[in-house]
Amino acid sequence: MYNSANVAERQSQAPSLAISTVIFALRTDPSSGASEIWLPLVRRIRQPHLGKWALPGGPLGARESLQDAAARNLRETTALDPTYLEQLYAFGGLDRSATQRLVSIVYWALVRPDQADLARDSENVRWFRASEAVGLAFDHDEIVAYALERLRGKVTYGSVAYHFLGDRFTLAQLRGVYEAVLGKHLDPANFRRQLRSAQDIAATDEVLQGGRNRPPRLYRYTGP
Amino acid sequence: MYNSANVAERQSQAPSLAISTVIFALRTDPSSGASEIWLPLVRRIRQPHLGKWALPGGPLGARESLQDAAARNLRETTALDPTYLEQLYAFGGLDRSATQRLVSIVYWALVRPDQADLARDSENVRWFRASEAVGLAFDHDEIVAYALERLRGKVTYGSVAYHFLGDRFTLAQLRGVYEAVLGKHLDPANFRRQLRSAQDIAATDEVLQGGRNRPPRLYRYTGP
DNA sequence: ACAAAAGTGTTTAAAGTACACCCATGA
DNA sequence: TCATGGGTGTACTTTAAACACTTTTGT
Numbered sequence: 001m002y003n004s005a006n007v008a009e010r011q012s013q014a015p016s017l018a019i020s021t022v023i024f025a026l027r028t029d030p031s032s033g034a035s036e037i038w039l040p041l042v043r044r045i046r047q048p049h050l051g052k053w054a055l056p057g058g059p060l061g062a063r064e065s066l067q068d069a070a071a072r073n074l075r076e077t078t079a080l081d082p083t084y085l086e087q088l089y090a091f092g093g094l095d096r097s098a099t100q101r102l103v104s105i106v107y108w109a110l111v112r113p114d115q116a117d118l119a120r121d122s123e124n125v126r127w128f129r130a131s132e133a134v135g136l137a138f139d140h141d142e143i144v145a146y147a148l149e150r151l152r153g154k155v156t157y158g159s160v161a162y163h164f165l166g167d168r169f170t171l172a173q174l175r176g177v178y179e180a181v182l183g184k185h186l187d188p189a190n191f192r193r194q195l196r197s198a199q200d201i202a203a204t205d206e207v208l209q210g211g212r213n214r215p216p217r218l219y220r221y222t223g224p
Numbered sequence: 225m226y227n228s229a230n231v232a233e234r235q236s237q238a239p240s241l242a243i244s245t246v247i248f249a250l251r252t253d254p255s256s257g258a259s260e261i262w263l264p265l266v267r268r269i270r271q272p273h274l275g276k277w278a279l280p281g282g283p284l285g286a287r288e289s290l291q292d293a294a295a296r297n298l299r300e301t302t303a304l305d306p307t308y309l310e311q312l313y314a315f316g317g318l319d320r321s322a323t324q325r326l327v328s329i330v331y332w333a334l335v336r337p338d339q340a341d342l343a344r345d346s347e348n349v350r351w352f353r354a355s356e357a358v359g360l361a362f363d364h365d366e367i368v369a370y371a372l373e374r375l376r377g378k379v380t381y382g383s384v385a386y387h388f389l390g391d392r393f394t395l396a397q398l399r400g401v402y403e404a405v406l407g408k409h410l411d412p413a414n415f416r417r418q419l420r421s422a423q424d425i426a427a428t429d430e431v432l433q434g435g436r437n438r439p440p441r442l443y444r445y446t447g448p
Numbered sequence: 449a450c451a452a453a454a455g456t457g458t459t460t461a462a463a464g465t466a467c468a469c470c471c472a473t474g475a
Numbered sequence: 476t477c478a479t480g481g482g483t484g485t486a487c488t489t490t491a492a493a494c495a496c497t498t499t500t501g502t
Contacts, residue, residue, distance in 0.1 A: 013286035017241050017327060062237035062325055066316035090314045090329045092290035101286055103241060103329075105314045172480080190465065192482075197463095213480040214472040396453080414492065416455075437453040438499040 015092070015101040019069040020057030020140075022088065022108040022147040023078060024130070026164045026177060035173075035180040037130040037151075039144070040078055045124065048098050049137035053126070055144070057104065070107035077125055084110035084163035088147055096139050108147045110163040155181045159200055162221040170208055170216040171195065239316070239325040243293040244281030244364075246312065246332040246371040247302060248354070250388045250401060259404040261354040261375075263368070264302055269348065272322050273361035277350070279368070281328065294331035301349055308334040308387035312371055320363050332371045334387040379405045383424055386445040394432055394440040395419065424448075 026035050041053040056077040060069050067085060074082050085107055092103040121127060133144050154160040161177045162169075175191050195201055200223030207215040251262050265277040280301040284293050291309060298306050309331055316327040345351060357368050378384040385401045386393075399415050419425055424447030431439040 014238070015241060015284055015286065017239060060239055060316070060327070062239065063318065065318055066314060066327070087314060090290060090311060092284070092329070094287065094289055103284070103290070105316070105327075105329075170481090187466075188481080189467085189483075194464085211480080212474055213478085214474095214482085216481055394454090411493075412453085413455075413457090413494080418491085433500095435453080436501055437451085438455085438501090440454060 013101070015103045017060050018057055018102060018104045019060050019066060019073060020055040020104050020106045020143070021070045021073040021085075022055060022106065022144060023074055023080075023082075023111060024108065024147070024151065024164075025111045025127075026113050026180060027127075028113070028176075035176040037148070037180055038127050039130055039133060040125055040127050041133065041136065042077055043124040043126075044137050052135070052137040053128070053133075054137035055106070055140050057106075060105075066105055067107070070109070073107075074109050074111075078111070080111050082109040083112055084160060088143075088150060091139060091143065093139065102138075104143075106143055106147075108150065110160065112164065112166055114166060152181055159221070159223045162201075162223070168204065168206065168218040168220055170218060172216060174201075174219075237325070239327045241284050242281055242326060242328045243284050243290060243297060244279045244328050244330045244367070245294045245297040245309075246279060246330065246368060247298055247304075247306075247335060248332065248371070248375065248388075249335045249351075250337050250404060251351075252337070252400075259400040261372070261404055262351050263354055263357060264349055264351050265357065265360065266301055267348040267350075268361050276359070276361040277352070277357075278361035279330070279364050281330075284329075290329055291331070294333070297331075298333050298335075302335070304335050306333040307336055308384060312367075312374060315363060315367065317363065326362075328367075330367055330371075332374065334384065336388065336390055338390060376405055383445070383447045386425075386447070391444055392428065392430070392442045393444075394442060396440060398425075398443075 023040055025038050025040075027038050028035050040056065042056050044050050044052050044054050056073045058069075058073065060066065061072075064072065066087065070085055070087075071082060074080060074085070086109075088106040088108045090103065090105045094101070096102050096104070130144065130148060134141055136144070151160070155178060161174060161181070164177045165173060171192055172188070174195070175186055175188060178191070179186055200221065201219045202222045204218045204220055206218045208218055209215050247263055249262050250259050252259050264280065266280050268274050268276050268278050280297045282293075282297065284290065285296075288296065290311065294309055294311075295306060298304060298309070310333075312330045312332045314327065314329045318325070320326050320328070354368065354372060358365055360368070375384070379402060385398060385405070388401045389397060395416055396412070398419065399410055399412060402415070403410055424445065425443045426446045428442045428444055430442045432442055433439050
């Protein structure tokens with residue numbers, strides 16, 4: 001299949017391999033009360049694309065798995081542990097970086113809002129609304145768009161939405177996640193029925209006090 | 225984020241990167257007439273796992289995209305062009321290979337049976353039933369199982385099944401694809417309705433002559 | 449004429465959608 | 476008591492599943 005000259009030529013210019021991570025968190029707009037998707041970006045401190053914002057990432061350690069490297073990205077940029085972490089896609093186009101041939105295996109993570117508040121912005125790390133994360137370094141605009149697409153696909157069927165929330169949540173909060181991800185309004189009555197039939201949540205005997213209206217019941221996630 | 229010592233240490237032992245491809249084709253059992261999924265494997269001609277069967281693959285060329293490398297895998301092992309080619313997953317566990325740290329970006333492809341018949345077995349390339357492809361080199365058993373899972377997921381919603389067939393096909397042939405992939409019987413009447421409402425196939429004015437029974441109409445795929 | 453697959457129609461159940469209505473709380 | 480979101484009930488539409496039935500060919 002391969003003659004030795006080809007193999008030697010290819011390996012002499014072996015592409016570099018990096019792991020990057022798209023980190024999503026939910027924040028509630030204080031004025032409207034609606035939930036929005038945010039993500040943290042890091043400022044490039046070297047060429048190429050010096051000064052631009054980019055996804056957190058770096059080279060793969062010799063003794064860490066792909067998933068471990070992605071978790072390390074997350075920890076180093078936000079000091080958070082992921083509640084959800086999954087491989088997104090491997091990007092390897094020829095023109096991704098001007099200075100070298102670069103293959104990036106990208107992961108995506110979900111973190112909880114109470115955690116995300118702890119991770120404050122710093123000089124080189126800043127949180128952005130997902131809709132305003134444009135003009136990024138490399139092909140990271142496309143990567144973020146692809147991650148959002150995957151998020152939408154996963155939330156419709158699957159149990160991803162819970163990982164945006166704490167261990168106790170109201171159905172309205174959960175519906176807020178769905179609405180933020182899908183970008184459309186959902187009927188509260190039907191939403192309630194669909195989830196209760198899904199069987200992976202259970203009602204607790206607690207309610208959330210302190211709101212302006214009738215206190216909603218708290219639920220917890222019982223699935224895998 | 226990274227101190228220079230860490231970067232230097234990691235890059236000094238940079239993991240090698242390879243591209244592999246799972247190639248699926250459909251073959252019809254001459255006795256029962258049922259369709260089955262087959263895939264070609266190549267015999268290892270060097271250590272590790274010398275003599276075992278493995279997925280076609282090799283290193284990534286410096287001037288080819290990931291997808292191009294996968295298409296090259298396909299061409300070099302079967303002399304076929306893919307009708308469908310998509311990234312499957314990146315595998316990067318620490319213990320995938322005993323001799324080196326190896327990260328494999330795996331693609332999966334579908335080819336047509338008339339093409340697959342042209343690609344004859346040779347000394348180091350042999351076609352296997354998907355259910356009998358076990359005991360492979362490295363972690364390729366898991367990779368094949370994962371590819372089959374993805375295939376099942378894609379065939380239920382999506383237009384993947386057509387790529388197993390030629391440009392003209394009967395609804396019974398298409399149903400055979402679904403049944404082979406999903407591993408269960410489907411009602412011919414309901415199958416017909418579901419697909420005609422999907423709108424991505426169109427009836428031609430031809431029928432398939434030569435069978436024992438009423439000649440079925442030929443359809444063609446009109447989707448993307 | 450008969451067997452066997454192609455193709456059509458009908459019935460029933462399940463799931464999704466829309467919306468009217470009552471309940472409980474803070475202000 | 477009033478506004479507001481929590482929570483329930485119900486009619487309607489769409490979709491899927493099961494299966495009886497008719498049509499067309501080769502033998």
